[in-house]
Amino acid sequence: MEVLANVDLVKKANIYFNGNVTSRTFIDTDGSKKSLGIMMPGEYNFGTNEPELMEILAGEVEVKLAGEDTWNTYTENTSFNVKGNSDFDIKVKTITDYCCSYIK
Numbered sequence: 001m002e003v004l005a006n007v008d009l010v011k012k013a014n015i016y017f018n019g020n021v022t023s024r025t026f027i028d029t030d031g032s033k034k035s036l037g038i039m040m041p042g043e044y045n046f047g048t049n050e051p052e053l054m055e056i057l058a059g060e061v062e063v064k065l066a067g068e069d070t071w072n073t074y075t076e077n078t079s080f081n082v083k084g085n086s087d088f089d090i091k092v093k094t095i096t097d098y099c100c101s102y103i104k
Contacts, residue, residue, distance in 0.1 A: 004028065017044055023100070032101060039096045047087045051103040055079040059096025064089045 010025040014035065021044060023037025039059070054063075056078050062071045066086045074080055082088050084103075 016046075017042065020044075023098075032104075034102065035100045037098055037100070039090070039092045039098065041092050041094060043089070043091050045087055045089050046082075048082050048084055051084040052082040053079055053101040053103060054082060055099040055101070057097040057099060059098075060093040061096055062091040062093065 004026070006029050008027040010027075014023045014025060014037070016022070020040040020042050021037065023035040025033065025035045027033055039061070054074075056074045056076060058076050060073065060075045062073050063080055064071045065080070065082060065088045071091070072080065
């Protein structure tokens with residue numbers, strides 16, 4: 001189990017899609033912004049401002065990045081990158097635990 005020590009946690013939750021996707025934002029010791037969250041099964045579209053690294057900690061998703069025609073499957077201990085000022089479609093197959101790192 002990975003422990004994140006000495007982080008600054010944003011108290012207010014990020015709630016999307018009627019509560020089917022939630023996360024908490026924190027600032028890591030190196031100043032980077034990240035969020036940890038849960039996605040319930042369903043299909044969603046997310047927009048990005050900054051580039052993101054999405055790590056799947058548990059669960060299973062299928063992802064189609066903007067400009068691509070292919071759906072790729074991600075499961076526990078896999079990750080994918082999303083370009084800034086973009087979007088991606090995601091099909092959440094099972095309850096999924098994730099970490100999103102915002103890349104500057």
